Amino acid sequence: MLKDFADLSTPLLADACVRTGAPLRTAPPGIAAVVPGHRIAGPALPVRHYGSVDVFLEAYGRARPGDVLVIDNGGRDDEACIGDLAVLEAGHAGVAGIAVWGLHRDTPELAEIGLPVFSYGTHPAGPVRLDDPEPDAAAGARFGPHLVTGRDIVFGDADGVLFAEASHVEELLDTARHIMRTEREQARLIRAGRSLRSQTAFEDYLVLREADPSYTFRRHLRSLGGAIEE
Numbered sequence: 001m002l003k004d005f006a007d008l009s010t011p012l013l014a015d016a017c018v019r020t021g022a023p024l025r026t027a028p029p030g031i032a033a034v035v036p037g038h039r040i041a042g043p044a045l046p047v048r049h050y051g052s053v054d055v056f057l058e059a060y061g062r063a064r065p066g067d068v069l070v071i072d073n074g075g076r077d078d079e080a081c082i083g084d085l086a087v088l089e090a091g092h093a094g095v096a097g098i099a100v101w102g103l104h105r106d107t108p109e110l111a112e113i114g115l116p117v118f119s120y121g122t123h124p125a126g127p128v129r130l131d132d133p134e135p136d137a138a139a140g141a142r143f144g145p146h147l148v149t150g151r152d153i154v155f156g157d158a159d160g161v162l163f164a165e166a167s168h169v170e171e172l173l174d175t176a177r178h179i180m181r182t183e184r185e186q187a188r189l190i191r192a193g194r195s196l197r198s199q200t201a202f203e204d205y206l207v208l209r210e211a212d213p214s215y216t217f218r219r220h221l222r223s224l225g226g227a228i229e230e
Contacts (some may be wrong), residue, residue, distance in 0.1 A: 040097030046141035073102030
């Protein structure tokens with residue numbers, strides 16, 4: 001899956017969601033790779049954390065090569081729920097990357113291990129709690145407002161993390177590539193001296209909007225085959 005995402009980005013996929021009408025499900029802002037430049041793409045392996053590493057070890061037992069471990073730690077900022085040993089074991093199990101709704105620790109060791117890990121930051125202390133699992137724990141992992149299940153694909157890069165239903169992914173990737181080609185051509189023309197306003201017939205848009213206030217720039221771009229907004 002990572003090779004299919006290699007020439008794309010999460011912004012392009014987000015625009016593709018808008019273009020195709022697929023649900024736009026992104027991780028809350030602030031998530032980043034422990035090692036800048038790392039990327040993730042693969043089927044979601046969701047797990048909810050309740051204070052003990054055993055939930056990760058159990059998840060690794062059902063991992064398929066290329067899966068991305070998606071950890072629901074409720075966005076907590078008072079503990080790090082994953083560190084070097086859990087990440088090493090993830091790689092041993094064939095997991096291709098990790099996305100954490102929460103924090104990590106052992107940052108130098110994670111950088112040395114090299115497995116892509118996306119989280120909201122660091123904290124030196126691990127969990128000191130041990131909570132009871134929720135009745136619906138097997139349903140999937142929450143990540144901000146979204147429920148991520150085994151039917152989802154996870155994508156992550158320098159701009160964030162995005163979740164998409166596997167049934168939508170082929171169309172999203174194709175649409176994202178179309179948007180990318182359009183935007184690259186627009187960028188080439190700007191560098192060659194043709195302004196974006198000229199390319200998008202912006203003066204015409206202003207006239208049309210004056211006549212019809214419901215006429216949006218997005219609608220205008222679609223009529224021209226442009227990109228920019230989606």
